[in-house]
Amino acid sequence: MHRATLREVADKAGVHPATASRALNSATEGMVNATTAARIQKVAKEMGYTPNPIARSLKTSRSSSIGLIIPDLTNPLFPPIVRGIEDVLRPVGYNAWIVNTDNQQDVEASAVESFRQRNVEGFVFATAHLHHALLEEMAAASTPMVLINRRLASADIPSVTSDDSTGVTLAIQHLVELGHRNIAHLAGPQDLSTGVTRRRAFRENLEERGLPDEAGRIVVCDAWSEEAGARGMLQLLDSGVPFTAVLAGNDLLALGAYDTLAARGISCPGEISVIGFNDMPYMDKVYPPMTTVRIPHYELGAEAARLLLEVLDGPERHPRSLLLPLTLVVRGSTGPAAA
């Protein structure tokens, strides 16, 4: 079967091939008068024209693809983020390449290099550390990119993050309403903005509410994992500091805290209330069902994709960043403070 060429479409629509090309590419369609674009698209559809992305990629250095760099797809936070990104990109003809880095910088660097060779038009990073040489260098080179769930200490790169401070406030407020005054925090690693922001918000909340200060009530875990949470909880219990509730830096740390409490025969929430952060899938099914701050992961992904498309459309615009609101999901792991 003969496959209609761009030139044939342009001829039939009575426009220059360059105009037809712009009208048939979602990223450049806006440069063409809307009525003309619609006519060209109609003609292309009637003639069964489909662009050849690889040939176009070579000619225009545009690949209609983006590189998506995540730590680990098997961490349950990331599938809904990836889904959100894909659901926004696919309808406009973009595809995402995914790579899992396990937070290893050499894997990340070689993935970026490989994606560049494939002429990706931009990047979404969910791996950013607070100080991140590779990203700073890419930002300096004006590489189109968006950070997700992370911010850099230095460079001004567009990002989509959740409003973690408000999330922490919702959690502390809930505990205070239940009569808790001695509240501890299992903080996540402090090389990620999420770990730092949540810990800072925790301290501010204690201060503002006149609660007993955080001396000895913050344990910084060495990973965002169940094992690290279990160890952190042991450390808290063994420190002798009194507390009746724990805000964990994320759900995995909270699950680890569950394990330690169970191993010690301490009832949750009877003796100690636990709050997680993220609302990963199935946190309503664990025992006890987890009270946790819900992050809208799918929306984080979708907004990041929209932001990246905006960056690709207008590279000269000042970088925008989005902060998405959070909610507290109250379930069975929090209860009245023990007398």
Place this chain on the structure above:
Amino acid sequence: MHRATLREVADKAGVHPATASRALNSATEGMVNATTAARIQKVAKEMGYTPNPIARSLKTSRSSSIGLIIPDLTNPLFPPIVRGIEDVLRPVGYNAWIVNTDNQQDVEASAVESFRQRNVEGFVFATAHLHHALLEEMAAASTPMVLINRRLASADIPSVTSDDSTGVTLAIQHLVELGHRNIAHLAGPQDLSTGVTRRRAFRENLEERGLPDEAGRIVVCDAWSEEAGARGMLQLLDSGVPFTAVLAGNDLLALGAYDTLAARGISCPGEISVIGFNDMPYMDKVYPPMTTVRIPHYELGAEAARLLLEVLDGPERHPRSLLLPLTLVVRGSTGPAAA
């Protein structure tokens, strides 16, 4: 900076450019004498040569990429499968494009078309139905592909599946050892090989062991979801057929069964034991911790990627399929049969 060309590498190594090209492509490296290949690779590294995949793709119709078609990345089965695929492909220079179809055939067809335009070298499908016109057509056209966790009724396409029959046998044996004789089955939809295979194995097990036959003890759920499992469990309970244990077609159906039992105030495993299938993440954390047949999803993905690389290397070989062994993970949702 000057980027070394393939010809310069070949000249320096004293070989023909075609030989250099083969040696520098993991998919064709085996065609070159090993010592020669190692020398060429060393020279290329010293000269800082990096292939341009897009240019090569256009010239050779090889893109070093494959298309991966899955129903929904947010279903917890799929992230480890995708991870397994990526971990095998990346070291040999391949990348995977992922698309989520939500089992919609039009989405699947347009994804396949889009991947073909991007010159993918092969496909991995995790979406196959027993009768699947698109896959049959692709198989007839000798498209390199591998099915994962699914088989087709007709065409002989390489596949990697778990040994579900043996998994069902392990589950029934465990229940029989606990004294159960009246066992029910919440079967999954019967348009997928997994649903059919597990149901058939259930019936065969009852027959072989001389257990009360399955009349009224099999309910076919209309989706692989918690909601469908909850409805199926209601139907079983309301049917009046006696049973003390249920084998669910997968963990989501089992979680739905949990909900219905809880809503009816029926204790699990005190009154009714429940077994799932898959061992999704966090099934050790639900309440009660779920006894379930574990499918090695990461290995399914890794084996599928290896199989596809073999197909790409030797398209003339007869299609091979792999059956991976399963294990039963005994936790808290199964107990002695109620008297």
